[in-house]
Amino acid sequence: MTPVKRINHIAIVVDEIEDALHFWRDALGLKVARVEEVPDQDSVVAFLSVGNMEIELVKPTSDENGIARYIKKRGPGIHHICFEVDDIKASLESLKAKSVRLINSEPVIGTSGKRFAFIHPESTYGVLVELYELPPK
Amino acid sequence: MTPVKRINHIAIVVDEIEDALHFWRDALGLKVARVEEVPDQDSVVAFLSVGNMEIELVKPTSDENGIARYIKKRGPGIHHICFEVDDIKASLESLKAKSVRLINSEPVIGTSGKRFAFIHPESTYGVLVELYELPPK
Numbered sequence: 111m112t113p114v115k116r117i118n119h120i121a122i123v124v125d126e127i128e129d130a131l132h133f134w135r136d137a138l139g140l141k142v143a144r145v146e147e148v149p150d151q152d153s154v155v156a157f158l159s160v161g162n163m164e165i166e167l168v169k170p171t172s173d174e175n176g177i178a179r180y181i182k183k184r185g186p187g188i189h190h191i192c193f194e195v196d197d198i199k200a201s202l203e204s205l206k207a208k209s210v211r212l213i214n215s216e217p218v219i220g221t222s223g224k225r226f227a228f229i230h231p232e233s234t235y236g237v238l239v240e241l242y243e244l245p246p247k
Numbered sequence: 248m249t250p251v252k253r254i255n256h257i258a259i260v261v262d263e264i265e266d267a268l269h270f271w272r273d274a275l276g277l278k279v280a281r282v283e284e285v286p287d288q289d290s291v292v293a294f295l296s297v298g299n300m301e302i303e304l305v306k307p308t309s310d311e312n313g314i315a316r317y318i319k320k321r322g323p324g325i326h327h328i329c330f331e332v333d334d335i336k337a338s339l340e341s342l343k344a345k346s347v348r349l350i351n352s353e354p355v356i357g358t359s360g361k362r363f364a365f366i367h368p369e370s371t372y373g374v375l376v377e378l379y380e381l382p383p384k
Contacts, residue, residue, distance in 0.1 A: 116298030161253030
């Protein structure tokens, strides 16, 4: 598989962004880079910068989506880790060849043209892993 | 509080290091920097490099310690995120002043002279957070 370059972000699911910011921004001192509505994923996301990566606080805006169901089942906490790769299609092919269970067997096109796919926690020892291929700058 | 510099590592608890490496090393392609026995924490840790940080796969070597109990209760998965700070004593004082619940209210001296402390998930929205102050190089 093409080498993983770095971690892009760690996503934490929360039920209230402002409450969560009391710790992550006000107590821990991380800077909020931006807060965005993500209507196609029924969520609001606060992006906090740390080093060359981000912590994302994700709040579901619908009771029906996967994130809301996750919080209902497990409570707030870390949801996934996202790794950047150069060629996500090649990475997914290589993972398939190694019998890794994928949630998205083909790259999904997200906002700003990034391509992403999730790997099933069953194959990663309990961690939901996302891969990102960022568009060329 | 003194600013957080960067994430030092993400710890993932596993019940077999070799099994977990089938994904993290062999399929995802991360490089194993080293594997260490940590007798004072009854664990074995595989350190995998990614960007300027590490993923740590932690396997308990006793049925009695906190990590073994964590796996028994929740299964394998992400255990904590560790952030580097310049002055851990000042950071802990600042967190206490903001009524953040700490697991270690004073820094603990770890291997190689690093100083660490854990923040309780109750104050962080469900995430076990570790702070590190590394010794001067």
